[in-house]
Amino acid sequence: MLYKKVMQDLRSRIDSDEFSVGETLPTEKELIAHYSVSRITIRKAIDELVKLGMVEKRQGAGTTIIGKTMVSSMLSLRSTKEYVGDPATKLEYKICEFALIEADEELAEILKINLGEKVYFIRRFKLVNDVPSVYEDSYMPMSLYPKMNVMSLEDSKYRYLEEDLGFEIDGAYQDFDAIMPTEHMCETLKLDPKKPLMQILSVGILKDGRVFEYTKITSKPETMSYRHYLKRE
Structure with missing residues (x-):
């Protein structure tokens, strides 16, 4: 499934030195452009990362990284x-x-x-x-x-x-x-x-x-x- 591939790539990027705990992921619009996928795909991928305890959605503040593998x-x-x-x-x-x-x-x-x-x-x-x-x-x-x-x-x-x-x-x-x-x-x-x-x-x-x-x-x-x-x- 496409959203799983996007989630795995985002997870790898979070686990790398590209991001630190406390930082915010790129916006939904930026992720759509980067991966050339739909809004639904990006949202499903983010939801999977939420379930893993790696990110947290914050109202008005985007998606914040709260943990790494x-x-x-x-x-x-x-x-x-x-x-x-x-x-x-x-x-x-x-x-x-x-x-x-x-x-x-x-x-x-x-x-x-x-x-x-x-x-x-x-x-x-x-x-x-x-x-x-x-x-x-x-x-x-x-x-x-x-x-x-x-x-x-x-x-x-x-x-x-x-x-x-x-x-x-x-x-x-x-x-x-x-x-x-x-x-x-x-x-x-x-x-x-x-x-x-x-x-x-x-x-x-x-x-x-x-x-x-x-x-x-x-x-x-x-x-x-x-x-x-x-x-x-």
């Missing part, structure tokens, strides 16, 4: 808040589930704990500019977090670990898996249930060697992408 480098471990970077971008954390469970064989092996040990299970999602963008299931050994509660995870998890608990994070082992979205993922992120997604399986390691989390991260493709530059030796 998050591009995550595979060369460093950072929190979502650190990826967002721009203070003008609104980031919220919503917790769906917070429970204590017993580690089964798989969890015990991944977290390097004993079978049956208590583990926190946290399911939360993140909204970027009010758009649900990241779905996250985390498993964290209770022995490391004697005072953890829901409020601890309503902000950046890494900030809580490093600033509140004084943990030193070394890094994470990350694997990728292709999955079909669950019904709850589809409801939360507004996904097509028939479209496969890429999920990151991340095992976080402290500098003393302890495993501090096992997290399954699923991102809405339109709002977050991953980029890895491979250097030829």
